[in-house]
Amino acid sequence: MMSPLHQAALNHPDAIAIEGRHEAIDPSITTGNKTCNNTCTTTRVSYAQLSGLVHCVAQQLQSQGVKHGDIVACLSHNNIEMICLYWACIDAGWIFLPLSPRLADVQINQLIKRFDLQWLWTDNVSRKTAIEIANWLDIELPQKVDQLINQAVEISPHQASNIILTSGSSGTPKAAVHCxxxxxxxxxxxxxxxxxxxxxxxxxxxxxxxxxxxxxxxxxxxxxxxxxxxxxxxxxxxxxxxxxxxxxxxxxxxxxxxxxxxxxxxxxxxxxxxxxxxxxxxxxxxxxxxxxxxxxxxxxxxxxxxxxxxxxxxxxxxxxxxxxxxxxxxxxxxxxxxxxxxxxxxxxxxxxxxxxxxxxxxxxxxxxxxxxxxxxxxxxxDNMFICGGENIHPEQLEAVLLTHPNVAQAIVFAIDDIIFGHLPAAIIDYCVADNNTNAIGLETVNAKAADLNGVNIDNINLQLSQLVESTLARFKRPRQFFGWPKDIVSSGLKVPRKSIINAIQTQIDAAKTAS
Structure with missing residues (x-):
C-alpha cells in the first residue's frame, strides 16, 4: 500500500497538513507576520509539500547509512522535522523511536545500550556532548519544497514501524512495538x-x-x-x-x-x-x-x-x-x-x-x-492491596483526595501493618487555594503552589481523613500522610507513581533504621 501521508497528498494536495511556528521552509508556504527572534514565523505546510519534505528526509538519512529495519531514535519536542522523520521511517522501513527530552543523558545512554541503538537525531545540539551514540543523524529541511508525491514507494503496513516506551506498572520502561x-x-x-x-x-x-x-x-x-x-x-x-x-x-x-x-x-x-x-x-x-x-x-x-x-x-x-x-x-x-x-x-x-x-x-x-x-x-x-481482608483500590481514594482545594496531586499506597496486613497512606502535593471559587465550581489554585506559608498541613490532613470517611468508608482513610518528593521528575505525561512511592518508602525505612 501507499503511505497514508502520500495518499493524503493525492487526495488533499492543497489542504494544510501542519501549522506551527518554525523557521521559514519556503516563502510560498509562510503566512502571517508573527515573528520569533526575527527568524521564526507561522508556517503552513500543505499535504503535497509535506509529501515532498518526507521524501527529502528519507533520502538524507539513506545517504547517511540508515538501512531497512534499523531503529531511528529521536530526541526532540514536537516539530515539523520530527513529523517528517516519522513518515520517512514509514517509507524506508525504519523503526521510529521517539524519546522524551526530559530523560537525563545517563538514561538515554542506558537505552542506547539496552536496545543497541546506532542512530539518533536531536534538535538540541547541547545534548550531543554526553550522549554516547554511534551515529548522529542530520536533518535539513530544504528551503524550497518540491511536491514529489509521485515518487512515493509502496510500504508494508504490518512490519514494525515504531517503538513507544511505556513504564507501565513496573517503573522500568517497556518498549511497545507497533505497526x-x-x-x-x-x-x-x-x-x-x-x-x-x-x-x-x-x-x-x-x-x-x-x-x-x-x-x-x-x-x-x-x-x-x-x-x-x-x-x-x-x-x-x-x-x-x-x-x-x-x-x-x-x-x-x-x-x-x-x-x-x-x-x-x-x-x-x-x-x-x-x-x-x-x-x-x-x-x-x-x-x-x-x-x-x-x-x-x-x-x-x-x-x-x-x-x-x-x-x-x-x-x-x-x-x-x-x-x-x-x-x-x-x-x-x-x-x-x-x-x-x-x-x-x-x-x-x-x-x-x-x-x-x-x-x-x-x-x-x-x-x-x-x-x-x-x-x-x-x-x-497491581496497585490494589488488601487491608484487613478488604480490597483497597488507590485510584478510588485518590479521586476523593483530589477534590480538596489544597491538593494538587495525590498517590495512595500500602504501608505494612502487623494487625491489618496493610494500611493506606497518602502522598500529597499540597497547594495554596483561594477562599473563593469561580463560576463553574472549580477551586482556583494559586500558581505558586510551592509557597505553603500559612498553610496548616496537619489541619489539611485531618480534613482529608474526614473527607474519605464521609465519602467512602472509615477503614479506607489514609493512616499517614507524606509530602510530595520534589526531586522526582516525570519524563512523560503520567505521574511516575512507582518512583514517588519508592522515594517515600526509602524515607520510611530510613526513619525505622534511625529509631
Missing part, C-alpha cells in the same frame, strides 16, 4: 465517534513519544486535517483562543488549568478528548455547564491509544469498545484484542507478546460493564 496497521485501525475506529474533516485542525498537545501524540498524527492524516503544533510562546489557553483549532486532546490536569484560567478558550472547540488520568466529576460538571463537547476515553499504549470512548458523563463510564477493538472482563480484569493490539514488547530475545490461548491481552486494569456494555475503570490490579 502501521495498528495505528490506522485505531484512527479509523476513533473517527466513527469523533468526526474529523479536512477543514478541521487538531492541536498536537501531546508529545510524539506518547501514544496519544502519534494517534493525533494518524487521525489527521487519514482525514486530511491540519496538525497544529504547540506554540511554546503561548499558554494552551492562549493558543486555543488565537488559532483555528477544532479538536484537542488533554489530560485532566490541563483541562482543569484552562477552565480555571480562561474557560472561554474552549468556545470554538468541536471536540475535547480527555484521557490519561483520573477525571473528577467536578471537571465533567464544569464542561457540561459551559456546553463544551467533551469526550472521555479508556486507552493504553499497547492498544494504540483509544479502546473505548464516550461523551463526558457523570456516570463515570467511558463507553463501549470502538471498531477494531474487542474487550471482555475476566475475574474483574479487563482483557482486550483486535487490530489495534501492538506487535509486542521488544526484549533481548526479540518481540514478546503475552496473550492467553484465545489471543487476549490482559491490561491489569480492574473494570466493570453496565447493562449496556459501557466500561467503568476501577483501578490498576
Amino acid at each position: 502501521l496497521t495498528n495505528h490506522l485501525s485505531s484512527a479509523k475506529g476513533a473517527a466513527t465517534f469523533i468526526a474529523l474533516a479536512p477543514s478541521d485542525a487538531w492541536l498536537l498537545s501531546l508529545p510524539l513519544f506518547h501514544i496519544g501524540g502519534l494517534a493525533i498524527i494518524h487521525r489527521c492524516t487519514l482525514a486530511g486535517a491540519c496538525i497544529v503544533l504547540r506554540d511554546p510562546a503561548l499558554t494552551l489557553a492562549e493558543q486555543l483562543t488565537s488559532s483555528h483549532i477544532t479538536h484537542v486532546s488533554l489530560v485532566p490536569t490541563q483541562a482543569i488549568q484552562i477552565l480555571r484560567q480562561h474557560p472561554a478558550a474552549f468556545t470554538n472547540i468541536s471536540a475535547l478528548l480527555l484521557g490519561g488520568g483520573v477525571i473528577e466529576p467536578a471537571l465533567i460538571d464544569a464542561l457540561q455547564h459551559l456546553h463544551i463537547n467533551a469526550y472521555t476515553s479508556y486507552g493504553m499504549t499497547e492498544m494504540s491509544s483509544q479502546i473505548t470512548t464516550a461523551k463526558a458523563n457523570l456516570l463515570g463510564h467511558h463507553g463501549c469498545p470502538l471498531p477494531s477493538r474487542q474487550l471482555r472482563l475476566k475475574d474483574g480484569l479487563i482483557w482486550v484484542k483486535g487490530e489495534c493490539l501492538f506487535l509486542g514488547y521488544l526484549t533481548d530475545q526479540g518481540l514478546s507478546l503475552p496473550l492467553d490461548e484465545q489471543g487476549w491481552f490482559c491490561t491489569h486494569d480492574k473494570g466493570q460493564l453496565d447493562l449496556e456494555g459501557q466500561l467503568s475503570i476501577l483501578g490498576r490490579m
